[in-house]
Amino acid sequence: MKPLACAEEDWPKEMNFFRYALPMTTGGAREGILLRLENSQGAVGWGDAAPLPGWSTETLDDVVASIRAGEREAQWPSSLLCAMESAKCSLMKYGAWEARRGRVPLNALLDGSFQNILEGAGSALARGCRFLKIKVAGIFPEDLPSLLLEISVLANGRCRFRIDPNRAWEFDLTLRVAEAIKAFPVDYLEEPLRDFSFLPELIKKCPVGIALDETLREISPSKLSAFKGASALVLKPTLMGGFKVCVDFAEAGAALGMVSVVSACYESGVGIHALGRFALALPFEAAVGLDTYSRLEEDVLCERLDLGDFIFSGEHRLPDVDISKLHPL
Numbered sequence: 001m002k003p004l005a006c007a008e009e010d011w012p013k014e015m016n017f018f019r020y021a022l023p024m025t026t027g028g029a030r031e032g033i034l035l036r037l038e039n040s041q042g043a044v045g046w047g048d049a050a051p052l053p054g055w056s057t058e059t060l061d062d063v064v065a066s067i068r069a070g071e072r073e074a075q076w077p078s079s080l081l082c083a084m085e086s087a088k089c090s091l092m093k094y095g096a097w098e099a100r101r102g103r104v105p106l107n108a109l110l111d112g113s114f115q116n117i118l119e120g121a122g123s124a125l126a127r128g129c130r131f132l133k134i135k136v137a138g139i140f141p142e143d144l145p146s147l148l149l150e151i152s153v154l155a156n157g158r159c160r161f162r163i164d165p166n167r168a169w170e171f172d173l174t175l176r177v178a179e180a181i182k183a184f185p186v187d188y189l190e191e192p193l194r195d196f197s198f199l200p201e202l203i204k205k206c207p208v209g210i211a212l213d214e215t216l217r218e219i220s221p222s223k224l225s226a227f228k229g230a231s232a233l234v235l236k237p238t239l240m241g242g243f244k245v246c247v248d249f250a251e252a253g254a255a256l257g258m259v260s261v262v263s264a265c266y267e268s269g270v271g272i273h274a275l276g277r278f279a280l281a282l283p284f285e286a287a288v289g290l291d292t293y294s295r296l297e298e299d300v301l302c303e304r305l306d307l308g309d310f311i312f313s314g315e316h317r318l319p320d321v322d323i324s325k326l327h328p329l
Contacts, residue, residue: 014038017067018326022268023297030266030296031060033067034326035083037091045091046321047083048238048271055265056239057217067329081242086274089243090318099280099314106310107131107162109291112138114147121151125159129310131287133162133190141169141177148184157185160287164190167214171198178208188231191215203229211261216240221252232286233258238265243278254283263289269301270321276312288312300325 016036021029032050051058058077066076073084108124110117110132117139121132132151136144148161163186169177174192188209193199196215203210209231216233217240219226224233233253235246250260262279264272272293279288293307303319 013040017329018323019064019329020268020300020326022299022325024266025295025297030268032268032271033060033063033080033083033329034268034270034300034321035080035087036321037087039091043091045087045089046270046318047085047087047090047274048267049077049079049083050238050265050267050271051077051079052239052265064329078241079238082237083271085237085242085244086271089274089277099277100282101280101285102315103311103313104276104279104285105129105131105287106290106307106312107133107287108310109133109135109289109294111135114139114143117147118150118154121159122154124310125151125155127309130155130159131162131187131310132159133164133289133291135164135166137166137168141165141173142180144177145180145184148181148186152184160185160187162187162190162211163192164213165192167191167194167196170194171202174202175206178206182207187211190232190234199230200226203227213263216249221248224249224252224256224258228256230256230258233260234263234289235260236263236265237275237278238267238271243274246278250282259284259286261286261289264292266292266295268296269293269299269305270318272305272307273316273318277314279312280314298325 018034020034021031023029032048035047037045049063051060051063056079062077063080066080108129110120117134161184169192186208188211190211191213193202211232211234212227212230213234233249235249237243237246240246253260260282262275264275272290276290300321301319302322
């Protein structure tokens with residue numbers, strides 16, 4: 001997975017930063033910084049620096065401070081590095097990574113109560129979605145088999161599940177739940193353990209696949225072999241320091257038989273589009289986690305991305321950015 005060569009006319013000549021705040025369907029606002037690059041030919045590339053409160057190592061104020069201090073790129077926080085790589089990619093005529101496929105499916109993001117998840121699954125299935133990511137913080141673990149059964153009936157057995165406990169479960173509970181749901185088409189449990197040091201042992205014993213998420217921000221790609229047997233890597237460029245770091249993990253994971261799943265962190269449409277383009281270039285095809293986009297009531301783009309059918313297509317160019325929604329730094 002090699003980057004395409006950057007022609008001289010694609011090199012950025014001008015760089016500007018803009019702040020945004022977008023209302024969310026769940027209340028509150030999603031804030032971030034858009035980075036705009038322009039080359040000598042007048043072509044423009046955009047990137048999104050959107051640290052996720054509670055999960056990113058930096059805050060949005062840290063990003064602003066880094067920009068205003070004129071820090072060198074090597075000193076930039078994770079989300080700003082991600083934005084720069086994204087902007088450079090969109091500035092180039094064909095993107096920074098060569099696409100291996102033309103389109104990729106999306107998983108639906110489901111959370112809340114048992115009934116919330118069931119209703120959300122029904123809506124997603126009706127729109128053609130066949131991959132469901134369920135965040136289980138709002139339900140009892142022992143209710144998960146019943147939930148999967150009801151959704152499977154709705155889907156006539158034509159869906160797959162990704163279960164995300166967000167490091168909330170103990171080792172024994174994880175094994176009990178996995179045993180109870182192993183008959184369902186579950187791709188993996190995503191980072192189920194409160195104590196990630198037991199993950200290698202869990203991977204060996206668990207009857208359901210295990211995906212690494214938070215762990216990838218605590219290890220280097222060279223340490224991935226300690227988790228051999230894991231099913232998937234959940235790649236979040238915004239949190240992990242950009243796309244190159246994710247490429248290193250994807251290549252190391254592919255050598256160990258692990259599928260890479262690109263996942264969003266509630267970025268704006270600029271960031272979501274970059275993540276989709278990146279997913280098209282990964283070694284294995286896997287449904288992408290871009291449904292956080294549906295939680296944004298508004299976007300920085302003049303026209304929202306069309307993800308209603310849970311497909312990201314490489315044919316879709318990034319729509320124009322609505323400058324009226326941005327505040328220059």
